[in-house]
Amino acid sequence: MNGLETRRRPARVILWGALAAVLVLYGFPFVYLLLTSFKTPLDAIAVPPQVLPSQWTLDNYVAALSKEGVVPALINSVATAVLSTAFSLALGVPAAYAITRYRTPSGRIFVIAALVTRMVPTIAVGAPLVETMRRLGISDTTIGLAIAHTTISLPLSIWLMSSFFEAVPVELEEAAKVDGSDRLQAFRHVVLPVVSGGLAVTAIFAFLASWNEFLFALLLTSVRAQTTPIVIANFQTQFGLDWGGMTALSAVYSVPVILLTLALQRHIVAGLTLGAVKG
Amino acid sequence: MRLTDRRFALVLIAPAALFLAAFVAWPLLRFVSNAFYEISPIAGGPRRFVGFENFATAFAAPAFQGAALRTIVYTVIVVALEFTFGLAVALVFAALGSRSAVFRTVFMYPLMVAPVVAGLLWRFLLIDNFGILNELLRRAGLLHSTDQIAWLSNPKIALFSVALPDIWLTTSFITLVLFAGLQNVPGDVIEAARIDGVRFPTLLFRIILPLLRPVIAVALIVRGIDAARAFDIILIQTSGGPQDSTTTLSLLIYRTMTRNGDPGLASAMGTVYLIGMLVVAAVAIFAIWRPGGDQA
Secondary structure, three states: OOOOOOOOHHHHHHHHHHHHHHHHHHHHHHHHHHHHHOOOHHHHOOOOOOOOOOOOOOHHHHHHHHOOOHHHHHHHHHHHHHHHHHHHHHHHHHHHHHHHHHOOHHHHHHHHHHHHHOOOOHHHHHHHHHHHHHHOOOOOOHHHHHHHHHHHHHHHHHHHHHHHHHOOOHHHHHHHHHOOOOHHHHHHHHHHHHOHHHHHHHHHHHHHHHHOOOHHHHHHOOOOOOOHHHHHHOOEEOOEEOHHHHHHHHHHHHHHHHHHHHHOHHHHHHHHHHHHHHO | OOOOHHHHHHHHHHHHHHHHHHHHHHHHHHHHHHOOEEEOOOOOOOEEEOOOHHHHHHHHOHHHHHHHHHHHHHHHHHHHHHHHHHHHHHHHHHHHHHHHHHHHHHHOHHHHOOHHHHHHHHHHHHOOOOOHHHHHHHHOOOOOOOOOOOOOOOOOOHHHHHHHHHHHHHHHHHHHHHHHHHHOOOHHHHHHHHHOOOOHHHHHHHHHHHHHHHHHHHHHHHHHHHHHOOOHHHHHHHOOOOOOOOOOHHHHHHHHHHOOOOHHHHHHHHHHHHHHHHHHHHHHHHHHHOOOOOOO
16 A cells, blocks of 8 residues: 555544545536436426425426437437547557657657647637538538547547557567467457557547537537537527526436546546556 | 548647637737727727737736736745645545545536636625625634625735635646646555655655656646636626726736727737746756656
C-alpha cells in the first residue's frame, strides 16, 4: 500500500465524514434530476421547491418519449455513436500500432499533429465541415455526423491505443514471426488478442465522445439525423422549459451510460489515467 | 513484394492521417483562409478578399475583447477550483486506502453525463424562483430569502455560476488522475518524512506536489483546453447572457457565424482564438510538463 494511508482512528473518522459529505454534494444534483422526472408538471416548478415528489408518476417519461422526434433521435444517437466508434477503431488501432512498434519519423509527426487536433476549437472545424458534408452529399445524415465525431475520438483512440501497445513485449511478436507468421498475421493473431482490454476501453471512450457531443450535431444536422442532446436542448421553448420532460429524457439518456460505466469502472479508470500517469 | 518496416508503418498510419487531413486539417485551412475574405452568409454567395480587415475589426470590437477576457476568466475559475477540490478528494481517497474503491467509482459518474444535460440540470438547480439550491441554503439558514442570490441572472456572478456544472462534471477526472499519480509516490519517502516529524502542509507542498508535477501538468492542460472550448454547457444555461456576461469566445464566434451572418469576421475571431490556444498549450507543455525531462 501507500505511505499516504493513515491508520489513526480519529483521522480516519474525520476523513470518512468528509468523503460522505463530498459524495452527498456530488450525488445530489443527479438524484434530484431523477426525483424531478417522477414529479407532476406542477410539482416540478413548485415554489418553494420540494426535494421529493408529492405524487410519483411516469407521466413525464410517457410525454417525453411520445413527443415527435424523440425516439428517432435516440436511435440516431445510438447509430451515430456506434458508427463513429467503428471508424475510430478501424483507423486508430493500426495507426497506433505502427506508431508504437516502428517509431518512424512520419509516426512522430503524426502523433504531434493528432495532439494538436485536441486544441482546435470545435467551431473552427465544424463550420467548414457543413460545406464539406454538403459537397459529399451527406449533410444531415448519420454517417456525416459520425465522421465529424470521429475527428474528436480518433486522436483520443490513437493516444489510448498507443499506451496499450506500448505494454506488449516485442518478444511476443518476434516469437510469432519465428513460427512463420508475417507481420499482419502476428498483429492480428498475437498482438490484438493481448490488447483486447485496451480495445474495449478505447471503444467506450469513442462511444461516449459521440454520445455526449453537441456542437457538431447542432451544426451538421437539422431534422433527419438529429441526436438526443439537441432534442434535450429543444425542450426549451418560447414558453419556458418543460422541466418534467427534460429531466425524464435526460434520465433516459444518461442512466444507461452511467450504469455501463459503473459496471466497467476498472477499465475506465485505467483509460482515464493511462496517458497522464506515464508522464 | 515485401514491404520494408518503414513502408509497412506508413501503410498502417495512412488511413488515419488521410482522414484527419480531409476532415480536420482541410476544414481548418479553409476556416483560416475565410478570415481574409468578406463573405456573404448565403451559401455560395459572393466572397471578396479584404486582407487583414476582419482581424482589425475583431481586435477593435469590445465584444471580442470582452469575450476573450471572459474565456480566460472562465478557464481559470474552472481549472483552479477543479484542481483544488480534485486534489483534496484525491488525498482523502489516498488516506483512506483501498476501502474507498467503491466510492471512487461513485464519484466518477458525472464524467458520463452529457454537458447539455449537466448544463440544464444546474440551470434547474440555480434558477431564481424555484431553484433547489437557494431553497436548501435558506433552510440551512444561510440565506433569508430565496431570491437573495440570482445565480444566473446577475451579470456580476453569472460567469462563475455557469462554471459550476463544468466543475461538477469533470473534477472527477482530476481526482482520478491525481489519485493514480499518488499511488506512484514512493511510500518510503513519505514514511521517512513522517518520521522526521514533517507536518502535512510541508509534506504536501514540498514533497508530494513536486513529485506529481508531470501528472498535474497533464491534468491541467487537458482540462484547461476543454474549459477554454466550453460551448454547450454555457449556451444551454444562459445563451451568453445576461448582458453578454457569459459570452465566451466559442459563443461569440458561433453567434457571429450563424446569427449575425458574418462568416469572415467569425473566422478571423476563430483564428485568433486558435492561435491563442496553441501558444498557451505549447508554453504549458514545455514549461510545466517538460516531456522527457524529469520523469516521475
